Amino acid sequence: MTTAIPGAFHPSTRLYRFTILIFISLLVVGSYFAYDSIGALATTLIKELHIDRATIGKLYAAYSVAAIAIVFFGGMLYDKLGPRKASLLFSCLVFLGAVVVAAAKTKWMLFTGRLIFGAGSESLIVVQSAIIARWFKGKEMAMAFGIALAISRLGTLFAFNTEELIADHFHSFRTALWAAALLCLFSVLCNLVFVVMDRHGEKVLSLPTAGAGDKIVFSDIKKFTSSYWFVVLLCVTFYSAIFPFTDLAADMFHDKWGLPSVNAVAGGFLTKVFYNFTHMFTTAPGVTSIVIAASMIFAPFAGGLVDRVGRRASLMVLGSLLLIPAHLLLGITHWNPIPMMVVLGAAFVLVPAAMWPSVPLVVEESRVGTAFGLMTAIQNLGLGLFPLLNGWLRDKTGTYTSTQIMFAGLGLLGLIFAFLLLRADKRHGGVLEAGSSLRG
Numbered sequence: 001m002t003t004a005i006p007g008a009f010h011p012s013t014r015l016y017r018f019t020i021l022i023f024i025s026l027l028v029v030g031s032y033f034a035y036d037s038i039g040a041l042a043t044t045l046i047k048e049l050h051i052d053r054a055t056i057g058k059l060y061a062a063y064s065v066a067a068i069a070i071v072f073f074g075g076m077l078y079d080k081l082g083p084r085k086a087s088l089l090f091s092c093l094v095f096l097g098a099v100v101v102a103a104a105k106t107k108w109m110l111f112t113g114r115l116i117f118g119a120g121s122e123s124l125i126v127v128q129s130a131i132i133a134r135w136f137k138g139k140e141m142a143m144a145f146g147i148a149l150a151i152s153r154l155g156t157l158f159a160f161n162t163e164e165l166i167a168d169h170f171h172s173f174r175t176a177l178w179a180a181a182l183l184c185l186f187s188v189l190c191n192l193v194f195v196v197m198d199r200h201g202e203k204v205l206s207l208p209t210a211g212a213g214d215k216i217v218f219s220d221i222k223k224f225t226s227s228y229w230f231v232v233l234l235c236v237t238f239y240s241a242i243f244p245f246t247d248l249a250a251d252m253f254h255d256k257w258g259l260p261s262v263n264a265v266a267g268g269f270l271t272k273v274f275y276n277f278t279h280m281f282t283t284a285p286g287v288t289s290i291v292i293a294a295s296m297i298f299a300p301f302a303g304g305l306v307d308r309v310g311r312r313a314s315l316m317v318l319g320s321l322l323l324i325p326a327h328l329l330l331g332i333t334h335w336n337p338i339p340m341m342v343v344l345g346a347a348f349v350l351v352p353a354a355m356w357p358s359v360p361l362v363v364e365e366s367r368v369g370t371a372f373g374l375m376t377a378i379q380n381l382g383l384g385l386f387p388l389l390n391g392w393l394r395d396k397t398g399t400y401t402s403t404q405i406m407f408a409g410l411g412l413l414g415l416i417f418a419f420l421l422l423r424a425d426k427r428h429g430g431v432l433e434a435g436s437s438l439r440g
């Protein structure tokens with residue numbers, strides 16, 4: 001009798017797992033790009049559509065309202081439909097939402113598009129997290145989350161560094177919004193590759209199939225431990241101090257530091273893109289994207305570190321702490337903003353790299369989709385409310401000082417929740433603080 005040796009691209013190999021990871025990361029690149037198209041184009045949209053900053057905030061709020069309404073059910077749908085059907089459903093919804101935004105002739109159509117887009121996009125991010133847990137639990141999970149975050153955030157980085165350029169080059173902000181829709185279509189195509197690979201892997205490795213989880217009932221939520229709830233509270237305060245800030249940061253750098261929206265340079269479109277990317281420290285959207293760029297470079301390394309040494313709760317304490325001085329200094333001084341943006345980028349590595357992979361460690365496997373869904377729904381309460389407050393405070397006071405103090409306050413709240421998480425984790429056996437060597 002001969003024993004078959006698995007080939008180099010057998011589903012049990014690292015190569016197969018990491019190839020799947022690339023495609024499930026590309027699955028959300030389009031939606032990350034489209035999400036921040038609005039913030040990246042804020043200065044142009046305000047001018048061309050005659051809207052105020054509060055309306056920019058409202059477009060983000062519309063996204064989050066839809067997400068709050070649907071994302072929890074999206075998590076449950078993942079547990080019911082399984083990764084393939086759920087990801088296809090939501091990536092098509094993302095594409096549809098982006099098309100409606102790009103084609104919008106009225107303000108109401110723009111809001112409808114953001115609602116459809118938000119319903120699909122946040123559910124898709126939940127599905128992405130659950131798929132990573134499916135393929136990487138007990139292996140290189142934090143590193144996988146780190147790589148996925150880094151690749152997904154490519155969408156954000158490109159949005160901030162190309163959207164104004166596309167609008168400027170083609171003399172139309174609408175072309176920039178169509179570029180976002182096109183990238184969402186690319187993500188649907190990446191989804192199809194994932195579907196084929198996941199189906200094959202499921203057969204060969206006997207992975208749990210759709211609907212294998214127990215029936216989800218609302219009362220199950222009561223079974224989540226205090227560690228889970230502190231992770232959720234930290235998630236909402238931490239992300240409220242990052243994304244609602246970047247939504248209008250390009251406008252702040254334009255307004256307070258006088259940075260231009262694009263660097264005017266002669267040549268073709270690609271020359272302009274290349275020049276603006278390599279001079280990102282000199283434009284308002286470029287400086288905004290420093291938070292994203294810094295986080296992208298370090299996310300996979302931070303993930304690898306978390307897998308080895310653990311200390312998830314401690315890293316969340318450190319990351320939350322960094323937010324406070326960075327936001328305060330941006331608000332109350334006219335110092336060069338670049339160092340503060342790099343510090344925010346460091347926080348934006350530490351907390352997410354430790355936080356997202358903590359969820360599968362503190363909830364039962366069959367509840368992972370629901371747990372991510374619930375966490376993302378609650379996160380969106382902040383992602384919906386704080387862009388509104390940010391825009392409204394800026395319109396009312398004429399400066400961004402008060403909004404920066406608000407973001408520093410959110411950092412302080414996050415720090416308190418991170419300390420409470422550290423204490424709760426000690427009571428629950430220290431699973432979050434343990435590294436791979438401790439867990440065996």
Ligand SMILES: N[C@@H](Cc1c[nH]cn1)C(=O)NCC(=O)O
Nearest residue numbers: 031032035122125149239243352
């Ligand atoms: N729920 C998302 C929000 C988002 C940002 N850009 C597009 N969607 C999220 O929290 N993503 C995780 C991250 O750290 O980027």
